[in-house]
Amino acid sequence: QVQLVESGGGVVQPGKSLRLSCAASGFTFGSNAMHWVRQAPGRGLEWVAFISYEGSIKYYADSVKGRFAISRDNSKNTLYLQVNSLRAEDTAVYYCAKDLSTHYSCDYWGQGTLVTVSS
Amino acid sequence: QSALTQPPSASGSPGQSVTIPCTGTSSDVGGYNFVSWYQHHPGKAPKLMIYEVSKRPSGVPDRFSGSKSGNTASLTVSGLQAEDEADYYCSSYADSRWVFGGGTKLTVL
Numbered sequence: 001q002v003q004l005v006e007s008g009g010g011v012v013q014p015g016k017s018l019r020l021s022c023a024a025s026g027f028t029f030g031s032n033a034m035h036w037v038r039q040a041p042g043r044g045l046e047w048v049a050f051i052s053y054e055g056s057i058k059y060y061a062d063s064v065k066g067r068f069a070i071s072r073d074n075s076k077n078t079l080y081l082q083v084n085s086l087r088a089e090d091t092a093v094y095y096c097a098k099d100l101s102t103h104y105s106c107d108y109w110g111q112g113t114l115v116t117v118s119s
Numbered sequence: 120q121s122a123l124t125q126p127p128s129a130s131g132s133p134g135q136s137v138t139i140p141c142t143g144t145s146s147d148v149g150g151y152n153f154v155s156w157y158q159h160h161p162g163k164a165p166k167l168m169i170y171e172v173s174k175r176p177s178g179v180p181d182r183f184s185g186s187k188s189g190n191t192a193s194l195t196v197s198g199l200q201a202e203d204e205a206d207y208y209c210s211s212y213a214d215s216r217w218v219f220g221g222g223t224k225l226t227v228l
Contacts, residue, residue, distance in 0.1 A: 035217070037165075044208060044219055044220065044221045045159070045165065045208050045210075045222070046219060047210070047216065047217040047219060050217070059215045059216055060216075061216060095164070100176075104170075104212040104217070105153070105155040105170035105171070105210070106155070106165075106167060107170075108164075108167075109165045109166070110164060112164070
């Protein structure tokens with residue numbers, strides 16, 4: 001079955017960086033686009049970034065553009081999110097999600113990894 | 120402020136039906152038939168319930184249905200069951216980005 005397992009979260013000071021990872025299994029990772037979505041405490045879901053199946057197309061939310069970078073290693077079945085210049089408002093659970101190809105939806109999600117930005 | 124507008128709460132008794140609206144603009148909900156609905160039990164992974172406005176993934180009960188009129192999409196849950204109590208989020212594709220609603224907490228009375 002499809003499994004997505006995020007890791008790399010933690011407590012980090014404002015201005016610092018982290019790299020989040022998402023290990024995928026149970027499907028052909030290299031044939032599927034992927035997303036990162038986050039949820040701040042007490043808030044709703046917020047789409048963060050998208051990457052195409054081969055990595056050539058990347059989209060970002062305005063709130064993270066220029067600070068976050070999505071990437072993937074299809075040989076390792078792993079999705080990444082490099083988060084730089086972190087702000088308090090980036091505190092959230094970060095989910096990776098598999099794209100339902102051509103349908104512009106996310107059909108499988110991980111359990112998330114918590115990033116806390118605090119001094 | 121979320122890009123799509125949902126009521127913060129909705130409720131119904133077991134067996135009843137409830138409809139959750141999701142209002143956007145012509146740049147998102149009204150401009151594309153790519154509206155999705157997700158069920159989220161806190162602490163768990165969100166689950167896709169509806170995609171492309173009204174299509175159900177395999178395994179989602181037909182008690183869940185979706186529709187759209189203009190800039191407003193809706194999720195209807197019929198025959199409410201206790202396990203339907205959760206947060207529900209709408210989402211729409213919007214030209215190289217995706218937008219979510221603020222979420223609706225559905226309570227089964």
